[in-house]
Amino acid sequence: MRADCDQVFDHLFEDAESNANKLLIEIKMPRLCGRQTNRNNVESGHPRDYYRRTIFIPFLDHFIEQLESRFNHRMESVIALEGLIPDKFMKHTTSAIIAAGMVYENDISKKIWKGKTGVPSTAVAALSACDDLTPRIRTLLLIFATLPVTTATSEISFSTLKRLKTYLRPTMRVDRLNGLALLNIHHEIEIDHQKVVDHFVRLERMRRQS
Incomplete structure (x- = not known):
């Protein structure tokens, strides 16, 4: 073009x-x-x-x-950190993952998840399961999860914020704004309305008892 x-x-x-x-x-x-x-x-x-x-x-x-x-050379050299995500183990070789890790850290191991089922499939999910992993792997996963490979998630958040907090609603509280934004972004998740009602009923009872 x-x-x-x-x-x-x-x-x-x-x-x-x-x-x-x-x-x-x-x-x-x-x-x-x-x-x-x-x-x-x-x-x-x-x-x-x-x-x-x-x-x-x-x-x-x-x-x-x-x-x-x-998509410069540096990004290509660290994209193999995706192999630290348990669901993506077979996508990259161990040598490629170690080479990518050496840009930030070293001593990478992936034996902990070998042979297990129900392993995390995203960087964020793998990061939340890092209690049993080495601190260095947690650091590398944290770096990989924030790499600008894509901006789709942040763009969705910005678009949602623009629709929710308009000039007619500039004083919305943070907790309400976060809740509405999550509902808008994750609209595919089915919500049990009865559980929501029960939750607020319990909160109201606790407030009255206190």
């Missing part, structure tokens, strides 16, 4: 222009001035050229830069 950005953007702009015409919206350039510090001030005779130069091409360059920084 970057190599053929003119043709690609022409197709995108034609679609946008078609939708704008249906809604009776005129695509115009922002007002230009002699000196602009808060946005691009590119001189152009047509909105097509302006938005291609100020939005489309900079976005592609930024996206390419982010891909290169995320």
Whole structure:
């Protein structure tokens, strides 16, 4: 797309222009001035050229830069830490895991989970089961769980927060906000409403007794 950005953007702009015409919206350039510090001030005779130069091409360059920084050689050298997750043991060799661990720590062992069933399948689950593991493995799992391999989970949290805490509800308490956010993110989990009612009934009884 970057190599053929003119043709690609022409197709995108034609679609946008078609939708704008249906809604009776005129695509115009922002007002230009002699000196602009808060946005691009590119001189152009047509909105097509302006938005291609100020939005489309900079976005592609930024996206390419982010891909290169995320999947660079250092990330490839430590991705084998995924093998510390019990469910992913067979995905990486022991030598690859040790080589990845040597970037941060050394002396990695995975004998503790060998032959067992119901082993953790995610980094977070494996981290919570680290009581019987060595502290070094816990440290490596903690590092691996926070590596920016993907930002999907954090993006879901940010999107949920934006929907829940709007300018009309800016004073929501933290406990209520956390509860609503968890309900929204993990909407696939079935909730027993009767258990919820019983829980709040018990809390109310304890409050009255105290």
